[in-house]
Amino acid sequence: MTGEVAVLGAGMHPWGKWGRGFVEYGVTAARAALADAGLEWRDIGSIVGADTVRGGYPGYVAGATFAKALGWQGARVASVYAACASGAQAVAAARAQILAGLADVVLVVGADAAPKGFFRPAGGDRPEDPDWLRFRILGATNPTYFGLYARRRIAVHGDTVEDFAQVKVKNAALGALNPYARYRKPVSAEEVAASAVVADPLRLLDICATSDGGAALVLSSMEFARRRGVAEPVRIRAVSTVTPTYPNTVLDLPDIATDSAAAVEPATGTFRASIARAAYEEAGVGPEDLSLAEVYDLSTALELQWYEDLGLCGEGEGAKLLREGATAPGGRIPVNTSGGLASFGEAVPAQAIAQVCELTWQLRGDAGARQVEHARVGITANQGLFGHGSAVIAMR
Amino acid sequence: MVTGWFAGEGDDFTLLGTRCSACASVFFPREDSHCRNPGCDSGDLVEIPLSRRGRVWSYTDSQYRPPSPYVTDPELPWEPHTLIAVELAAERIVVLGQAVPGVTVADLAVGAEVEVVPGVLHEDGETVWTTWHWRPTGVTA
Numbered sequence A: 001m002t003g004e005v006a007v008l009g010a011g012m013h014p015w016g017k018w019g020r021g022f023v024e025y026g027v028t029a030a031r032a033a034l035a036d037a038g039l040e041w042r043d044i045g046s047i048v049g050a051d052t053v054r055g056g057y058p059g060y061v062a063g064a065t066f067a068k069a070l071g072w073q074g075a076r077v078a079s080v081y082a083a084c085a086s087g088a089q090a091v092a093a094a095r096a097q098i099l100a101g102l103a104d105v106v107l108v109v110g111a112d113a114a115p116k117g118f119f120r121p122a123g124g125d126r127p128e129d130p131d132w133l134r135f136r137i138l139g140a141t142n143p144t145y146f147g148l149y150a151r152r153r154i155a156v157h158g159d160t161v162e163d164f165a166q167v168k169v170k171n172a173a174l175g176a177l178n179p180y181a182r183y184r185k186p187v188s189a190e191e192v193a194a195s196a197v198v199a200d201p202l203r204l205l206d207i208c209a210t211s212d213g214g215a216a217l218v219l220s221s222m223e224f225a226r227r228r229g230v231a232e233p234v235r236i237r238a239v240s241t242v243t244p245t246y247p248n249t250v251l252d253l254p255d256i257a258t259d260s261a262a263a264v265e266p267a268t269g270t271f272r273a274s275i276a277r278a279a280y281e282e283a284g285v286g287p288e289d290l291s292l293a294e295v296y297d298l299s300t301a302l303e304l305q306w307y308e309d310l311g312l313c314g315e316g317e318g319a320k321l322l323r324e325g326a327t328a329p330g331g332r333i334p335v336n337t338s339g340g341l342a343s344f345g346e347a348v349p350a351q352a353i354a355q356v357c358e359l360t361w362q363l364r365g366d367a368g369a370r371q372v373e374h375a376r377v378g379i380t381a382n383q384g385l386f387g388h389g390s391a392v393i394a395m396r
Numbered sequence B: 001m002v003t004g005w006f007a008g009e010g011d012d013f014t015l016l017g018t019r020c021s022a023c024a025s026v027f028f029p030r031e032d033s034h035c036r037n038p039g040c041d042s043g044d045l046v047e048i049p050l051s052r053r054g055r056v057w058s059y060t061d062s063q064y065r066p067p068s069p070y071v072t073d074p075e076l077p078w079e080p081h082t083l084i085a086v087e088l089a090a091e092r093i094v095v096l097g098q099a100v101p102g103v104t105v106a107d108l109a110v111g112a113e114v115e116v117v118p119g120v121l122h123e124d125g126e127t128v129w130t131t132w133h134w135r136p137t138g139v140t141a
Ligand SMILES: [Zn+2]
Pocket: B020, B021, B022, B023, B024, B025, B035, B036, B037, B040, B041, B042, B043
């Protein structure tokens, strides 16, 4: 097991379609996290940003952009790109600096202003880019992959579209209680069923939207936290950033095909399961220790998949766990108490950080009407395009 | 764009992959520079045809017009296309592709057999861009 770092502050900019720049969202989130930590920007020894794209080459920016906006003060800086796992890698970079003694206190920021409509690859003819190829050759948008996974669950595990709708109903009810969520209205199963089919069998309300948003954390050494008089901070115990194991035999975005298992037997368990397993091993806890989980519900059906990948239930039992109410508020293991991506939408570099913000508030007992009673241990799970794993375990 | 991804006409049409001469790992889309098996010292990569028939792993459709670089005529109403992920038994690989035009999700089931056929990705006044399509064979068990 590795050492721990303290979460001294968490902050967000409300998510939505605000039509402003990502710098504004990031700075707002950063100032909120600093205020939450009771620290000044000048107290920060290092800033790590999760990258977004700003028009023009090279255009991938984060850490220094936020540092400039907050006011150059000479802090160490890093920026990371790992698609949807960017936020987790930013947390990992900050943690590594703290544990290595390179910095006492680090500000982690992710923010984005999402384009309208489907996510799409950057422009130009780029046949060396698998993301460009799947759009160009197949017209395979993100929702079509979510549709493939959902249909496969129906065929193999007997899930129903009504099960999928209940995930949205659950998450929308929680999002309604979260002031940072983009969608703050309860949704009924009838409303899900009445929404348009996007990628069979999934409907508009089964699939997360794209959003603007920002999230930030202030992380420090345990010693720094004690010096600040924070005796019992929320602690980060594990950050999983693993890659898949060859052959990766579950079709993943943005690939056109899986690895072949003709020559090498696949490992037991999927890539997603290995992301969680690495986090559990590093933290020295298991699924039975969890008080809550924030998982990457790009689609309602995918949330059920995560239940199994996190070991909250056996393979094929995700829908059963949902039907029992285990993942709802008051259940054995509430999932996506923030409202999830169903309520937030995707702001790619921010979302893995936002998941940790929710854990922080829950573990402190500051989650208001969404509060999970006696929350002690929480996990986040996410997956980044091109083979980036992401999970964080925090505890009180 | 997809040079060397498929070859042949009619019943001889196949997807082309590559196989490592050292460890026999198969790659599609073709991998020509190095074997990706981490336990392999990397042999030569040799072009091979993939099985023409496989079983549906899953399927879906695209009820909304995909963004560019997918090429569609914005003047025409959007006709949803169906996507099928197909398991090839011999290669132990799953390959995604569009279904032949006219096949909808109602025509498909997980486990049903499909075969690869040539198709048109799009065409303009000068060029027809060929691609591969999956077509149900009618065998469902
Ligand atoms: Zn090899």
